[in-house]
Each structure stands twice: as structure tokens, then as C-alpha cells.
Amino acid sequence: xxxxLLAAVIVAIVIVGAGYWYYQTYLLPPPxxxxxxISHWGFGWDQIKKIVIEPFESKYNVKIVLxxxxxxxxxxxxxxxxxxxxxxxxxxDYYTYQAQQKGLLIKLDLSKISNYEKVYKVLRDQIPKSxxxxxxxxxxxxxxxxxRTDRHSKISSWKDMWRDDFKGKVLMxxxxxxxxxxxxxxxxxxxxGSIEDVEPGFKALEALKKDIVTFYSRSSxxxxxxxxxxxxxxxxxxxxxxxxxxxxxxxxIIYPVEGSLYVLNMISVVNGSKNIDLAYKLIDFWLxxxxxxxxxxxGVDAPINSEVSLPSDHPFNISPVFNNKPLYLNPEVxxxxxxxxxxxxxxxxxx
Amino acid sequence: MEVKSxxxxxxxxxxxSLIFILVFLLLSLLYVIFYTPNFLxxxxxxxAKEDFFYVFLRTIRVGLIVxxxxxxxxxxxxxxxxxxxxxxxxxxxxxxFLPLMVNPIVRSYGWIIILGREGLxxxxxxxxxxxxxxxxxxxxxxxxxxGLLELFFPFMFIPLLSSxxxxxxxxxxxxxxxxxxxxxxxxxxxxxxxxxxxLTGLTVxxxxxxxxxxxxxxxxxxxxxxxxxxxxEYIEIRFDWGAATATALVILFTVIxxxxxxxxxxxxxxxx
Numbered sequence: 001x002x003x004x005l006l007a008a009v010i011v012a013i014v015i016v017g018a019g020y021w022y023y024q025t026y027l028l029p030p031p032x033x034x035x036x037x038i039s040h041w042g043f044g045w046d047q048i049k050k051i052v053i054e055p056f057e058s059k060y061n062v063k064i065v066l067x068x069x070x071x072x073x074x075x076x077x078x079x080x081x082x083x084x085x086x087x088x089x090x091x092x093d094y095y096t097y098q099a100q101q102k103g104l105l106i107k108l109d110l111s112k113i114s115n116y117e118k119v120y121k122v123l124r125d126q127i128p129k130s131x132x133x134x135x136x137x138x139x140x141x142x143x144x145x146x147x148r149t150d151r152h153s154k155i156s157s158w159k160d161m162w163r164d165d166f167k168g169k170v171l172m173x174x175x176x177x178x179x180x181x182x183x184x185x186x187x188x189x190x191x192x193g194s195i196e197d198v199e200p201g202f203k204a205l206e207a208l209k210k211d212i213v214t215f216y217s218r219s220s221x222x223x224x225x226x227x228x229x230x231x232x233x234x235x236x237x238x239x240x241x242x243x244x245x246x247x248x249x250x251x252x253i254i255y256p257v258e259g260s261l262y263v264l265n266m267i268s269v270v271n272g273s274k275n276i277d278l279a280y281k282l283i284d285f286w287l288x289x290x291x292x293x294x295x296x297x298x299g300v301d302a303p304i305n306s307e308v309s310l311p312s313d314h315p316f317n318i319s320p321v322f323n324n325k326p327l328y329l330n331p332e333v334x335x336x337x338x339x340x341x342x343x344x345x346x347x348x349x350x351x
Numbered sequence: 352m353e354v355k356s357x358x359x360x361x362x363x364x365x366x367x368s369l370i371f372i373l374v375f376l377l378l379s380l381l382y383v384i385f386y387t388p389n390f391l392x393x394x395x396x397x398x399a400k401e402d403f404f405y406v407f408l409r410t411i412r413v414g415l416i417v418x419x420x421x422x423x424x425x426x427x428x429x430x431x432x433x434x435x436x437x438x439x440x441x442x443x444x445x446x447x448f449l450p451l452m453v454n455p456i457v458r459s460y461g462w463i464i465i466l467g468r469e470g471l472x473x474x475x476x477x478x479x480x481x482x483x484x485x486x487x488x489x490x491x492x493x494x495x496x497x498g499l500l501e502l503f504f505p506f507m508f509i510p511l512l513s514s515x516x517x518x519x520x521x522x523x524x525x526x527x528x529x530x531x532x533x534x535x536x537x538x539x540x541x542x543x544x545x546x547x548x549x550l551t552g553l554t555v556x557x558x559x560x561x562x563x564x565x566x567x568x569x570x571x572x573x574x575x576x577x578x579x580x581x582x583x584e585y586i587e588i589r590f591d592w593g594a595a596t597a598t599a600l601v602i603l604f605t606v607i608x609x610x611x612x613x614x615x616x617x618x619x620x621x622x623x
Contacts, residue, residue: 072588168487174573176588214490214572229469347402350573
């Protein structure tokens, strides 16, 4: 009798357990997706959405909402805590540094980001200690010169922007664009100054200002202005290379003989985020070899994952960056000087 | 007693709009002023900058040029429309208001197509062998003024047309029959009698030019900044809320001063 009872209990437990498992697996509706907000330029978003966002959303049952805008617009929103406050923010390193100084970012535990070790060591080592644990680089932005090859002879120097055939056809970034301070420092280097001493750069740009058509602030402006024939030479960052080469007008991009400069674009987690676990997962996902390679092949960002290999002629193959020995624009120096550079630029170059 | 309560009710009529303006404009402005530490000092430092002075002058200059352009276009047009049939009037009202019905970005890109280096004007000039190199028309103050003129022209057209409608045609006929030339008729009769409407249009255009942002940015570029572009720059780029508040106040006081000046001028000239 007792044995029968025991068997009945076991059968009942098995039936209930199996039923519970079936209910949990097949009948219970999935939990609603969590929402995370990411602040990004929005440049190349269609490709990013396909390559990163959608796979990440389905893998982790999460909904990602984009807050797009220029670097300075998004930085202002971050400092004023404008709603919705992002969980993750993408910024150039010198803005990441300023955000860190204002206590707007959380200190990262880099051991939780398994793909961090795959970032080129030479790049990781360059990042100042004050910044290293508050942002993770995801792409490199080095400065080069783009010009119309059908209307001008070959260029090789940064000073070629001052050439007679480019008069009235120069496009410059505004100082608050990511490439703005880089263009100022590069001009200073070409004219005998340095990162700290930009006065020669200002003097050279004052001489050039009548030949500058306009100043760009948005990532896509160089493509639009080259395509419309408004400009014929411009300092551009690496993310512009692929779109510029695909225009209907012939545009080539060169490294000037004077060298080049680079900054790192970083991903950070915003202080106060309620989705820190997901933010870590997103950063790790973004740095993975597969995602970095696909983003590069789609012409979105140059990879900083050392395991990614690209054809030698691919615009996002960053090996030439190391051959060219570009200077890293230290974000601490840049952040310290930015306000006075902005004021001087607005009155002396754009004014 | 009944008369008194009627008066009270009449006084209540402007109350909703008064509350609206006080809460949404003045209170928010006062809040920002008190929120800014050492506001007076910030205000003085901001407006004392050489850069600010040039931007202020440009804003006024652009406003006056747009007013001048609107005057040249609006007087002949409103005179013609006023003396036309009602269907012609309706047609011109729709045409003049058309730019206001188009998104400012689309409207500005229309100008980019016309004024660009490879745009309509430059292509035509080159085709006629009138230019060797394309002219630089875009990203200039001129392009900005054209865009603003297109945008604000209706605000000159409408008050001027209603002033024209009140103008008696017999007075003009009388002047002409007494031998007055066309110019004399305009300066001695039409202009003084439409002055109120003209000054209304002028004030609205100047105020609009001081606060327009999209059109000056897209057509003038960063080099040709106006006060509203500077205001945006202080808020979004330089993160300087104090200077932004000072700039906003300068725009507001300039508009109020322009309004008061031209209202008084109109009253004075009409009395004469």
C-alpha cells in the first residue's frame, strides 16, 4: 500500500514537474524587453542597427533606443541630465574625459569586458590613467586630407590647403566638431607649433579664412559638400573615408607628409544607469571580433580589435596609421585648452 | 451696479493671454537670470566681447537689408493687388504665403540648389559666358538675406495690403488730376497713409530676423553668425548658460526697442 502511495506521489511529482516545465518553456509569455538608451552620433545608423543593435536586442531580449546628435549637443544633454538620460554614451576621448571630470560616468570594471584585451595594446597604453577606466575605445579617428582629383594636381602636404588652386574651395571643421581641434593642432604642427602652442596654427588659419567656404559640424557634411561641388579640399576623419570614396565625384584621401593625429572614440556607461549589466554586455558585444569586422566592412568604423584583418587597400585597415606614426592627441591637454581654443577660433577663424 | 460688473467681466478678457505670457515667457526668463551666478557681470562681459558686437551689428544689418528688400517688393505688389479683382487678390495671397507653408529646411535647400557653385544661377552665368569661375553665393550674408526675405515677406505684404485697402482711391485720383507725379503721389499720399501698416511689417521682420535660426544657419553658415546662432552656440556648444541668457536678453530688448521706436515714430509721423 505504502509502495503504491509512493509511486503515485512520484508519478504526480513527475507530471506536475513536466507540466510546469512545459508551461515555463512553451506557454509562459516571455518577459517584456528591457529598454536601454544609447547616445550616439547616428552616423551610419542603418548599418549599425543591422550589424549590432538587432542581433544584440534579440540575444538579450532588450530594446535599444537611439539618442542621436553631434558630440557637443549630446554632451550638453548629458551635463544637463536631459531626459531620456542615456545608459551608454559614445564620445571622442576628450569629451569622455570632460564627462568623467564632471562625475557623469561610472568607473568600469574592465575585467567584465572580455574583448577589451583584444584592443590593440599600443592604443590601450596611450590612454591616460585618469580616463582608462571610464571609457573603452571602439574606433580610431585619424585625420587626413580629402581633395578632388579631377580638378587639382596631386597633394602631399597639409600646407597644400593654402595652394592657389584651392582658394575659395576649402572646407574646415568647426572647432567643436571632433576634427576641429585636430585640424587646429595639425595646422600648428605644419607651421612650426605644437599641441601646446597652437598660435602658429591660428595665424595660418587666419590667413586662410577668406578661402574657407564654410565650416562643418555634422559627420555627413563633407560628403554633401564635396558631392555638390561646393568644396574641393577638406581635413576629414577616417569614418568619412569610405563614403567620400563612393561619391559620384572623384575624391582621394591622403596622409600629409607632416604626419597625422588621432583620437579614440569611446563607449562609456552613464552614472545613474539602471542597466549597467546590459551596458557591459553591449560594450563587450561591440568590441567582439565579428562585430568590429562587420562594422568595418560596412564602412561604419575602423576596427581597434587586433584580431580583425582587412584587405590592405580597405579604407578601414588601420595598419598605415601605425606606419605613419601619428600623434595621439592627449585628451587631458585637449580638454584643458578647449575653451580658450573655441573662443579664439570663433573670433579669429570663423569671425 | 450692472455696469460695474460688466466692466469687471471686460477686464477679465485679457487675463488668460496675460497669464500665458507671464508664466511662459517672463517667469522662465527671470528664473534663468536668477539661476545664473553673477548675472550682471556675465551680461556685461558677454556684450563687451568684440565678437558679440560684430554679430549684433550683422543681425541688425541683415534685418535692415531684408526690410529694404521687402519694402521694394511689397509696395508695388500690394498697390497692384489692392486695385485688382478679388480672385487676383486671393491668388496673390496664396502665392505670397506659400513659403510659410513649406518646411524651413526644404525651403533653404531650395536656395542651396539655386545658389550653389553648380546651382541654377552659376550654371546660367557660365552658359552665357558671363563668368569664368562660379560665383560664391552660398554661405554668404547675401544668401541668408535672400532666404529671410522669402520667409518674412508675407509679414510685410499683409499689413501693407490692409492699409492699402483703407486708402481711398479718390484721394489718389484727385492728386493726379491736380498734376502730381507718380513719385509725389507715392511719397505725399500713399506712403504716409499706409505708414502704420508698413511699420507693423517692418517691426515683425526685424524681430523675425533677430530670432531666425534655421535659415541663417543653412544659408549663411557658421561664418555669418547672427544673434540667434550665437545663442544656440552658447547653449549647445560652449555650455555657457550665462552668456546664452545675456544673448537672449539682448535679442528680446532689441526687438522691444525696435517695436517701441517704430510705434512712436509712426504716431509722430501720422500726427504730422
